[in-house]
Amino acid sequence: MRLSFLFTEVVDGLRRNLTMTVAMILTTAVSLMMLGGGMLSVRMADKTENFFIGRLEVRFYLDDAISENDPDCAAEPCKTLLTDLKQTSGVESVQFLNRADALEEAKKLFEDQPEMVQYITDSPLPASLRVKMTDAEQYQHIYDSFATRDGVRIVANDKEFVDRLVSLFDGLRNAAFGLALVMALAAMLLVLNMVQIAAFTRRTEVGIMRLVGATRWYTQLPFLLEAVAAAFVGSVLAVGGLVLARPLVIDRALGPLFDSNVFPRITGDDIAVVALTIAPVGIVFAAVTAYLTLRFYVRE
Numbered sequence: 001m002r003l004s005f006l007f008t009e010v011v012d013g014l015r016r017n018l019t020m021t022v023a024m025i026l027t028t029a030v031s032l033m034m035l036g037g038g039m040l041s042v043r044m045a046d047k048t049e050n051f052f053i054g055r056l057e058v059r060f061y062l063d064d065a066i067s068e069n070d071p072d073c074a075a076e077p078c079k080t081l082l083t084d085l086k087q088t089s090g091v092e093s094v095q096f097l098n099r100a101d102a103l104e105e106a107k108k109l110f111e112d113q114p115e116m117v118q119y120i121t122d123s124p125l126p127a128s129l130r131v132k133m134t135d136a137e138q139y140q141h142i143y144d145s146f147a148t149r150d151g152v153r154i155v156a157n158d159k160e161f162v163d164r165l166v167s168l169f170d171g172l173r174n175a176a177f178g179l180a181l182v183m184a185l186a187a188m189l190l191v192l193n194m195v196q197i198a199a200f201t202r203r204t205e206v207g208i209m210r211l212v213g214a215t216r217w218y219t220q221l222p223f224l225l226e227a228v229a230a231a232f233v234g235s236v237l238a239v240g241g242l243v244l245a246r247p248l249v250i251d252r253a254l255g256p257l258f259d260s261n262v263f264p265r266i267t268g269d270d271i272a273v274v275a276l277t278i279a280p281v282g283i284v285f286a287a288v289t290a291y292l293t294l295r296f297y298v299r300e
Contacts, residue, residue, distance in 0.1 A: 014226055017197055021230050024190040028234025028286065029241065031183030032278045036242045038176030039274045040266065045169030047264040052158065058142055060085075060129040061154040067127040071098040077150040078127075085131055085146065090138030095130040102128065126153060184285065187234075191227045191289040224290045231286030235279040242271055242278075 014021045066078045073082050073096040085094045097105065102125040110116040131142065139157055147155045250266050251258070258265040 020194045024230045025234040027187045029237035032238035034180035041173035051264045058131040058157045062127045063153045092132040098127045195293040227286045227290035235282040239275040
């Protein structure tokens with residue numbers, strides 16, 4: 001097959017059905033951006049979960065007797081509690097904070113809120129044992145083993161907060177994937193219509209070519225390549241949209257949270273991985289749809 005003929009046929013076909021081509025390009029771009037947004041939500045959910053699980057602690061707040069009378073955790077029951085926690089499977093480290101340590105930590109945390117600092121100073125904080133785990137799933141075992149021990153007043157942890165954050169990103173991901181599926185259906189219908197209209201407008205010349213011995217692939221490949229070319233442009237636009245969305249949307253909306261280490265930052269590597277995934281998906285999707293359309297609906 002002569003490449004010049006093939007190129008000419010593809011360009012002519014795209015030009016003849018310009019509005020359909022533009023509609024397909026835009027639909028493909030939007031659907032792939034939705035898919036890319038869902039994939040970024042998945043990556044952000046995974047990074048957020050790993051980020052927080054790495055800092056996840058179980059905090060055993062001790063009663064007033066220990067907080068007031070045992071600043072070094074050197075007497076019973078604090079000493080035994082500390083030793084047993086360190087020897088428990090799944091515990092990475094245990095840190096004891098007395099009232100003075102807790103007050104200094106709170107002052108640093110609320111240094112820009114003097115009213116809160118004054119309130120904390122007037123209301124002494126309890127001593128605590130901070131337990132880091134090798135696996136967040138160990139929380140329930142540690143809680144059941146030590147929550148009712150002598151000297152323990154309250155047990156707190158961040159796992160529920162992390163689970164809520166991950167659930168939020170999972171919801172955003174599912175919404176983005178749902179919209180992407182709707183847009184993918186619209187793109188599929190546009191490819192189908194585009195191929196059928198292109199074949200119909202050129203039915204006479206295709207018929208002549210078949211009469212003189214041209215194979216089906218020779219006559220139908222230009223139609224398939226038209227769909228692939230439109231999908232390729234749409235994929236490029238989708239990738240460009242994701243690249244621009246990082247500084248213009250993501251960093252602006254979540255920048256303060258990234259800077260304060262509340263959430264892990266979306267990096268250029270994340271965008272690249274998603275872009276290298278969605279671009280081939282868009283092109284292959286268009287090619288398969290066009291091929292099936294030619295196979296089942298166009299018989300010339």
